[in-house]
Structures are given as C-alpha cells and as structure tokens.
Amino acid sequence: MKIQSQGLISLNIDGKIYDYKLYESLESLSKTKSQRKSAKELNISHTVFNRRLLKAEDKLGFKITEKVGNGTILTKEGLGLLEEFRKYDIQIEKTSSINIVGGHISTGLLESIELPFDVNIYSSNDEDAFELAKRGVVDILTLDDPLIAFERDLNFFPIAYDYLVLVSSPKSKKIESISDLEGLDFVEVSGSAQRLAWNSLRHYDIDFNLKESVNSQFDAFKLVKNSENLHTFLNASYFKGNELLKFDTRHVISLIKVNDDKPEVNELITYLTNEGQNHLERQGFAPM
Template sequence: MKFESKGLINIEIDGDIYDYKLYESLESLSKTKSQRKSAKELNISHTVFNRRILKAEDKLGFKISKKVGNGTVLTQEGLDLLNEFRKYVIQIEKTADVNIVGGHISTGLLESIELPFNANIYSSSDEDAFELARRGAVDILTLDDPLIAFERDLNFIPIAYDYLVLISSPNSKNIESISDLTGLDFVNVNGSAQRLAWNSLQHYDIDYNIKKTVNSQFDAFKLVKNSENLHTFLNASYFKGNELLKFDTRHVISLVKVNEDKSEVDELIRYLATEGQTHIENQGFQPME
C-alpha cells in the first residue's frame, strides 16, 4: 500500500484521496469506541458517520472498524491508517504548541497530567516515534523503554520508574516462583519494555512460548483475560498483577529533547522533575529518587 501526503492532512492511498473528514472520524472513534458518540462529537448524524466509514472500507478493500460488544473499535488496519494520518499532521502542522510523540505508556502518563502549556500528544510505538523525531517533526520524544536511546547514544531524561507485572488468564494455575513460568504460553507486545521480562526468563533458564504478538498492551490484556492459559507482562503503572519480576524489569520512563529552540521544552522538563513528580506518583508510576 502506497501512502502520499496531499494538502493539509489529506493522504493518497493507492491512487485514492482520503481527506481530513476520515481522519477526524478515525481519531474520534479511537477514543469514544462508539459510532454514535463520535457522530455527536463531530456534529453529524450517525448515518453520515457510518456511511463515511463504509465508503472508505469499500475503497480500501479492508475493514477499518469492527463491532465489539455494544461499541465499535478500529481494526489493526484502521489503527495503522490513523497513525499514517497522525504522522502527516505532526509533520505539516506548524503551531506554537509543543508536539510530543512517544510510546503508549509514556504518552498516556503525560496526557493524564495537566501540563503548564498547550501540547499535542501522539501515541505510537517507540520505533515509529523515534522515526518522527529523527525527521525533526516533533519537539519531544517520549520512550516507554530507554533501549532506543541506549542503542543510538541519545541523551535521555528520566522522569519516572516503572516495572512489569505478570498477567494471567483467569483459570491459570497459581504462580509463586520463577520456575512456575516454565513452559507457559505468552502474548508479546511490540515496542514495549517486555524485552526485560524475556531477558530475565532467559537469564533464569526458563523455557517459554510466544503464542501471539500484538501492538498494544491493552490488546494483550484483553486477549489474556479472554483466553485460557495465556500470560503476558505489562506495565505496573496501568495493570495490577503478579510482581514476580518486579526488580528484574524495573526501568525508566524518559524524554528526549528534540527541539532545542522552544522554551516550553525546557519548561516541561523542569516541571516533570519538580512539582510534576507528585502527579506522576499519583498516576501509579514510581517517582525519581
């Protein structure tokens, strides 16, 4: 599939133009999980909203939304399309606001804190976020896992600590020791700090199986909770679980200053290192020592 930017936030996909209306619809649906709520938010009828999605799906040749219970969510293809729109928005928009892009956990933290200035916060994988930062399209890069910074010798600024907890299917056996993990089936999350868990299991000579890979910790959580005998490791700041590998998987949530010319960048860093630490702790993260 070929993507090409056209205009402000229109993009061309395999010769067809998709404009900002589809982008707005996908952006809204990703948050509301409801076509009716999104239609109301965009001040259009539910019929118009539904037709917009169906028309796009017909042109694209694949589903971008799906029914889940009483709501509607984006498919993985829909999320990928939304992320392409977001990339173009970040690169094209020139505003006084600070553009922040990063991993799902770190951007979720910043979204939950009232920052001392206006900021546009975009969530993606660490790898995609780094690519946007490399192009100079963002002001601040946030990282769920400092591995990218270490590998590229970047100066990163720690703002919090987090660790991973073990999440298991409801009917799974009780796990009391690391040896109990032998032979278990796991869900992997791309671009997350899970590498610390896998490295730890390898260090303890634990044989394990990766049964499925997803792109979101929330997708992994739902998959495990709705399956039998599946397990995963997720961030303790967002999920409650077994702290078996707490000390093995402790890691920093960090920022990388990309734009040196905006005073708000330094202001954010100062704020998060001082009074912002209280807000960080209130969100379930461990403050810097």
C-alpha cells in the same frame, strides 16, 4: 501502496482521497476501542461511524478494524494508516505548542496530568515515535523503554520509574513462582518494555511461547482477559497484576529533547524533573 498528502490532513492513497473524517474516526477508535463510544465522541450515529469505516475498507481493499470481545480495535493495517495521518498532521500543524510523540504509557502519563504548558500529544509505539522524531517534526520524544536511547547513545531525561506485572486470563491457573510460567502462552506488545520480561524468563531458563503480537498494552490486556489461557506483562502504572518480575523489569520512563528552538521545551523538561514529580507519583509511577 502509494501515499501522498492532500491539503489539510487528507491522504491520496493509490489515487483515492481519504479525508479528516476517517482520520478522526481512527484516532478516536484507537483510544476508546468501541465504535459506539467513538461515535458518541464525534457526535455522529453509530450507523454513520460504522459506514465510514466500511466505506474506507472497501476503497482500500483491506480490513482496518477487527472485533475483539465486545469492542473494536484497529488492525495492523489500520494502525499503519493512522500513523500516516498522524505524520502529516504533525507536519502541517505549525504552532507555538509543544508537540510530543511517544509510547502509549509515557504519553498516557503526560495526558493524565494537568501540565502548565500548551502541548499536543501523539501516542504511538516507541519505534514509530522515534521515526517521527527523526524527521524533526516534533519537539519531544517520550519513551516507554529507554532501549532506543541506549542503542543510539542519545541523551535522555528520566522522569519516572515503572515495572511490569504479569496479567493472566481469569481462567488460568494461579501463578505463584517463576517456574509456574513454564510452557505458558503470552501476548507480545511490539515496541514496549516487555523485552525485559522475555529476557528475564530466558535468564531463568523458562520455556514460553509468544502466541499473539499487538501494538498496544491495552489491546494485549483485552486479548488476555477474553481468553482462556493467555498471559502478558504490562506496566504496573496502568494495570494490576502479579509482581513476580517486579525487580527484573524495573525501567525508566524518559524524554528526549528533539527541538532546541522553543524555550518552552526546556521549561517543560525542567518542570517534569522537578516539581512535576508529585504529579507523576500520583499517577502510579515511582518518582526519580
């Protein structure tokens, strides 16, 4: 598949143009997980919204959305298309704002607090966010898991602590000890801090199965809640669950400075590591 940018946030894919309307539809749906909510957010009818997606799928030749329970999520291909739009959106938008890209948890944290700075925040998984940061088109990279920074010996700024909780299907048996996890089926979230949970289970010699793989913790939560016997590990700052591996999965939420040219970047980092700690704590994160 050949992809090229075409003017203001339009993509030329194999000779066919996909414009900003599709981009804003995918961006909204990635957050609401509901066609009706996204249609309302974009001030169009549900019929028009649905037709826009179906038309794009027909041109592309593959599915970009799928039904999960009562909602709609982006497929792997749909998420990939959204990432392409985001890349060009960030590259095109040359403003004095601080452009931030990062994992779903860390960017969600920054979106949830009122920052005294002009920021644009783009949510992704850690790996895709890192690829954007390598292009030098963002000012700050946020990480849900510091693994990328450790592996590459990058200087990062820890801003909060988090840990993982076990989230299970309502129909599953009660989990009271680590041994109860033996043989269970789990949903994996790519590019997340879940590696800490899987490493811990292996350390305790627990046999487990990774049955499904998704791109965000919110998609994993929906899959588990709509299943009969699926489980997953999600960030305690956003989800309630069993704290069985609380101490095994404690990790830092961190920032990496990509751009040194904007003084506001340093000011934002200083704010988050000092007086901003109170705001982070109110959002359910343990301060540094």
